[in-house]
Amino acid sequence: MQGYENYDLQEEDPYLLSGSTCLINRLGITDTQALNEAEAAISEVAFAELIANPIEPTFNLEHLCRIHHYLFRDIYEWAGQLRQTEISKGGQLFLPYRNIEDVAAEVFYQLQKDSFLRELDETEFAYKAAYYLGRVNMIHPFREGNGRVQRIFLDQLAELSGYAFQWSGVSGERMAAACREARQQKPAYTKLERLLATSIIRL
Ligand SMILES: Nc1ncnc2c1ncn2[C@@H]1O[C@H](COP(=O)(O)OP(=O)(O)OP(=O)(O)O)[C@@H](O)[C@H]1O
């Protein structure tokens, strides 16, 4: 399936090597495919370290930034920093970057008022988590790496309530389709709800 892995090309993207689709990186790589492979390998090691040694969860935008920084600090200079450009997939823009902080504050305030989803049964938890995943995905705070960051965030949220998600059973296509549904003009969370309800386990 086209369009779920890569962002659309924007007219001007300060994150790309000029005349290329490759992101500027600390590794000196100039080929997109090679960068994707190196990025996957490096962030996978960092991902495992984060699971063993989690970042203190504050469940807000800063928390997302700290996860992002840990995963990508060896690859991108802007690891842990909010994007400063518009991005889109499949022709649809994510949140305008100037609105990231305001919308994130609103979403995470709501999560706090929802008591971080504590004391819900598995299905209720999955359904509410689907709503928040959809909202966080719409924000897409970073130029790259949002999927990995939001899955760790959700893992930490689930752990608070004694749950975990089995992401290995979720294909990129299925996640992308569910995320797409949650960022339509009139967002719907049915696919994300079903996806999380079938991936959640009790610890
Ligand atoms: N067309 C789309 N509309 C909304 N969300 C999408 C779309 N395509 C993909 N996504 C979501 O964007 C996230 C991926 O974003 P990004 O590429 O920044 O992160 P990643 O960590 O590199 O990717 P992945 O989640 O594949 O590891 C995934 O959660 C995916 O479901």
Ligand SMILES: [Mg+2]
């Ligand atoms: Mg990616």
